[in-house]
Amino acid sequence: MKRRIAVVGVGSAGLLNVMHLCVWLDKSWEIYSIHDPKKKILGIGESTNGGFVNLLEQATNFSIAHAPDMAALDATVKYGSRFVNWREHQWINPLLNGNIAVHFNNRNLKQFAFERLAKLWPDQFRTLEGDVERIVDAGDKASLIIDGRQHDFDYVVDCRGTPETLDDCVVSDCTLLDRCLVHRVEGYDFEPFTDHIATEHGWMFGVPLRGWKTYGYLYSQKLTDKATALQDMQASLGVSKLDAAHYDTEYVLTSYYAKQLVSGRICKNGNRALFFEPLIANSIFLYLRANRLIFDYIVNGVSAEQVNGNFVRAVQEMEDLISYYYQGGSMHASAFWKAATQSAQQRLTQRRGFLEYLGRLRTMKAEGVLHRAPGYGWAAHTWQVVDAQLGYNYIEGEPHA
Ligand SMILES: Cc1cc2nc3c(=O)[nH]c(=O)nc-3n(C[C@H](O)[C@H](O)[C@H](O)COP(=O)(O)OP(=O)(O)OC[C@H]3O[C@@H](n4cnc5c(N)ncnc54)[C@H](O)[C@@H]3O)c2cc1C
Numbered sequence: 001m002k003r004r005i006a007v008v009g010v011g012s013a014g015l016l017n018v019m020h021l022c023v024w025l026d027k028s029w030e031i032y033s034i035h036d037p038k039k040k041i042l043g044i045g046e047s048t049n050g051g052f053v054n055l056l057e058q059a060t061n062f063s064i065a066h067a068p069d070m071a072a073l074d075a076t077v078k079y080g081s082r083f084v085n086w087r088e089h090q091w092i093n094p095l096l097n098g099n100i101a102v103h104f105n106n107r108n109l110k111q112f113a114f115e116r117l118a119k120l121w122p123d124q125f126r127t128l129e130g131d132v133e134r135i136v137d138a139g140d141k142a143s144l145i146i147d148g149r150q151h152d153f154d155y156v157v158d159c160r161g162t163p164e165t166l167d168d169c170v171v172s173d174c175t176l177l178d179r180c181l182v183h184r185v186e187g188y189d190f191e192p193f194t195d196h197i198a199t200e201h202g203w204m205f206g207v208p209l210r211g212w213k214t215y216g217y218l219y220s221q222k223l224t225d226k227a228t229a230l231q232d233m234q235a236s237l238g239v240s241k242l243d244a245a246h247y248d249t250e251y252v253l254t255s256y257y258a259k260q261l262v263s264g265r266i267c268k269n270g271n272r273a274l275f276f277e278p279l280i281a282n283s284i285f286l287y288l289r290a291n292r293l294i295f296d297y298i299v300n301g302v303s304a305e306q307v308n309g310n311f312v313r314a315v316q317e318m319e320d321l322i323s324y325y326y327q328g329g330s331m332h333a334s335a336f337w338k339a340a341t342q343s344a345q346q347r348l349t350q351r352r353g354f355l356e357y358l359g360r361l362r363t364m365k366a367e368g369v370l371h372r373a374p375g376y377g378w379a380a381h382t383w384q385v386v387d388a389q390l391g392y393n394y395i396e397g398e399p400h401a
Contacts, residue, residue: 005298006032006144006151008132009159010110011041013270013287016052017157019059019113020291022121025299031121032153033114034128034146042161042271043107044182044247046207046214047078047194047281050098051288060116064102072112074105074210077192081280083389085198085331091389092193094382096285103194103207132160135266142265155298159270172255173347174319175277175326176340177202179226181217181233182247188213194281198330198337199236201229205278214247218277223336226250253277261311262304267294274315279325282318289314320354321377323347328390358383358394365395 005025007018010033021031056062062069064077078101080092095101117125130146135156142156163169188208195206199217201224207214217233234240242249257274261267269290276282293311296302326344329337348354357376361383364370373380384395393399 002030003028004030004032004153005155005157006034006128006142006153007157007159008034008135008144009041009161009270009272010035011159011161011270012045012106012109012284013272014157014159015109015113016055016284016287017159017269017291017294018117018125019055020288020295022117022124023055023058024295025124027123029124030126031124032126032128033117034130034132034144036131037129038131041106041110044214044216044251045106045278045283046103046209047081047205047278048101048104049096049281049285050101051096052284053098053101055288055291059120060113061120062112062116064100069112070102071210073102073108075102076190076208076210077101078103078194079192080194081196082191082193083196083198086196086203086325086328087389087391088331089389093196093280093389094378094385096280096282096378096382101281103209105209137264137266139264153265155265155267157267157269157294158272159268160272162271162275166254166256168260169256169258172257172276172319173343174322175255175279176220176223176336176343177218177277178253179219179221179229180251180253181219181226181229181242181249182244182251183215183217183233183237183239183242184244184246185213185215185237185239186211186243196279197236198332200232200332200334201336202340203279203330204233204236216251216278218253220336220339223339257312257315259312260304260308261290261293262297262307264304267297269294273311276315276318276322279322282322286315286318317354317377320348320351323351324354324392325390328392358387361395370395 007014018033080094083093084090132144132146134145136143141152144151190208197204201219205216219229255276258268269287293307297307323344326340329341361373364373370380387395
């Protein structure tokens with residue numbers, strides 16, 4: 001009798017979790033991808049880091065060098081994030097991991113993945129459709145009630161998207177941003193970066209896809225009213241109205257993370273487990289981290305306590321990374337940036353572990369062994385590059401922050 005694991009949801013997180021399990025579980029397992037076709041995916045979240053490409057290569061034979069693969073995902077290459085108006089100069093921020101990534105249309109990922117997984121993992125990959133009404137932890141198994149019928153699995157990974165309530169989550173204080181206006185531009189001059197443009201009221205991302213570019217204007221509805229944000233976005237893009245025919249006109253954002261990634265026979269991933277504002281495309285990066293933690297829990301006997309501890313550490317490192325950007329403000333001396341800078345600086349005074357880590361990097365740099373340092377969110381080398389660009393000099397030179 002084969003062991004069975006179910007992943008509920010075919011948004012980016014559910015698909016990436018299914019891919020990870022197909023690649024790393026042996027043939028004594030069947031991996032079920034389950035979703036309700038009536039429930040749409042979030043459909044935004046198109047910028048990635050290196051780990052995304054690695055997993056797609058392993059699970060689906062995807063290749064950046066293979067034009068039909070890139071076309072299937074409306075994908076373009078990404079070498080980093082271009083930071084504009086955060087300092088007088090602009091810079092290309094390294095990826096969170098790897099040296100090359102992609103921008104992709106996450107609405108095409110399911111079809112692409114399903115075709116390849118069925119062909120490449122025929123003994124393991126399974127699909128099921130229906131409304132998952134309940135997920136029940138039965139101790140030695142997990143049961144799904146799908147359209148009124150019970151289906152039993154050894155484990156379930158819940159990737160059903162943003163939770164109905166945040167009762168089992170910690171609401172994060174690493175960002176003030178809670179709204180995002182979206183606009184799509186057809187035809188543009190391609191450059192292999194995700195734009196991160198500081199604005200008076202927050203920052204705007206620009207994600208170049210095949211044939212169009214998606215802009216997202218992030219702001220805080222407590223500090224800026226929608227009309228002002230809209231006007232500033234339209235002015236900075238030189239448009240008279242937003243083309244949001246392909247996206248929701250506005251996304252409401254709350255940054256949070258689950259207190260537990262795993263409990264008994266049930267695990268979580270994707271927006272069900274965490275969400276932070278999309279600075280440096282951190283979501284999918286953290287989903288891939290969670291993939292490994294869930295695998296270690298299911299296969300390598302790592303305890304729930306240890307897995308949940310590692311998860312919380314990984315997400316808190318990302319919170320510190322986000323605060324690290326905001327603490328130095330931007331070229332805009334606006335109410336938003338004043339508040340964002342103060343809140344980040346305040347928050348970081350409580351993050352002793354993070355400040356001690358930066359101190360260790362400074363010492364190891366002075367001793368000529370920076371690259372031996374462990375990572376924190378990302379690698380020590382990336383800290384060195386970004387620290388110099390932001391002019392904080394935590395690692396070298398006269399500290400400013
Ligand atoms: C403005 C914005 C920009 C972003 N930019 C980025 C970015 O550049 N990079 C990045 O990595 N992330 C980004 N994100 C994060 C983004 O949320 C994630 O990348 C991703 O879309 C999360 O998807 P998900 O798979 O968790 O959930 P969803 O896409 O919400 O999918 C949920 C799935 O669960 C299924 N489902 C739900 N309920 C049931 C049920 N009862 N029964 C059966 N199936 C069910 C649905 O059918 C669906 O398939 C961004 C987010 C926002 C808001």
